[in-house]
Amino acid sequence: MKKVISLLFVSLICITLILPCYAAEFENPPIVDTAEILSESQLEELTEKAEEVRQKYNFEVAIVTETEMSGYDAMATADDIYDYEGYGAGENDDGILLYISEIPREYWITTHAYGLTVFNDNGIAYMKKQILPHLEDNNYYLAMEAFIENADELLEMAENGEPFNKKQYDTKTLLIIIGCLILVPLIIAWFMMNGKLAKMKTAVENDYAANYVKPGSKRLDVSRDIFLYSRVTKTEKPKNNSGSHRSSSGRTHGGGGGSY
Numbered sequence: 001m002k003k004v005i006s007l008l009f010v011s012l013i014c015i016t017l018i019l020p021c022y023a024a025e026f027e028n029p030p031i032v033d034t035a036e037i038l039s040e041s042q043l044e045e046l047t048e049k050a051e052e053v054r055q056k057y058n059f060e061v062a063i064v065t066e067t068e069m070s071g072y073d074a075m076a077t078a079d080d081i082y083d084y085e086g087y088g089a090g091e092n093d094d095g096i097l098l099y100i101s102e103i104p105r106e107y108w109i110t111t112h113a114y115g116l117t118v119f120n121d122n123g124i125a126y127m128k129k130q131i132l133p134h135l136e137d138n139n140y141y142l143a144m145e146a147f148i149e150n151a152d153e154l155l156e157m158a159e160n161g162e163p164f165n166k167k168q169y170d171t172k173t174l175l176i177i178i179g180c181l182i183l184v185p186l187i188i189a190w191f192m193m194n195g196k197l198a199k200m201k202t203a204v205e206n207d208y209a210a211n212y213v214k215p216g217s218k219r220l221d222v223s224r225d226i227f228l229y230s231r232v233t234k235t236e237k238p239k240n241n242s243g244s245h246r247s248s249s250g251r252t253h254g255g256g257g258g259s260y
Helices: 004-017 040-057 074-084 114-120 121-136 140-160 170-200
Strands: 031-035 060-068 095-103 106-112 252-259
Touching: 004 106, 004 121, 031 040, 040 140, 060 074, 060 140, 074 095, 074 106, 074 252, 095 114, 095 140, 106 114, 106 121, 114 140, 114 252, 121 140
Parallel strands: 031 060, 060 095
Antiparallel strands: 095 106, 106 252
16 A cells, blocks of 8 residues: 555656646737737747747736827826736736837837836836837837847846846947047137137237227216126926836836837
């Protein structure tokens, strides 16, 4: 009897080991192309790629397109689609969603929960640089492919404990540009002033102003005080640089986007 029980126990362990892990379930397909801007083959290919990233990290990676924007603006529309259409993975609905509208030509990347950590402000700026040129060329397939691939890249970095945090400009290059913008006009102005001063050979220094006043031309009939200057002090309103905001559902989202 003990041998039978032992045999059954070993069999159960073996079955458990060979059974495939259950895939994470998502309420929506990764790509909802209501604008029909993709061909069937393109939609199938991108859906497969996005689904692989979803299952790999148990993290929502989705794309939604519309012919005409259904919300107030791209940001509000993307947030509402994410919140009210059941997007998100896990208990906190972690994820990222790319929204594209044809009329008007606007897009928005919205993030939620753990998505705000993975796709911080610098990460969103990086993704926008990869996506926007393709949108401007009306190459929606490449734009979506870039979104999926970059989502995979940044999720992998976050999983390894190093979320993307590279600023999207070269500091050295920026300083050179600023230096040129300041120095070049100064150099041009210096040469122009030197040229004008060189032509003023007839100018003679005069220490007295009396030579410039016509006799009898000065009369003081009225004396009064005139208010000439005023000073206005302005205090800049603090700006929220975090990129996070509240959606109509009251949930916190991050992200970025614009026109294309």
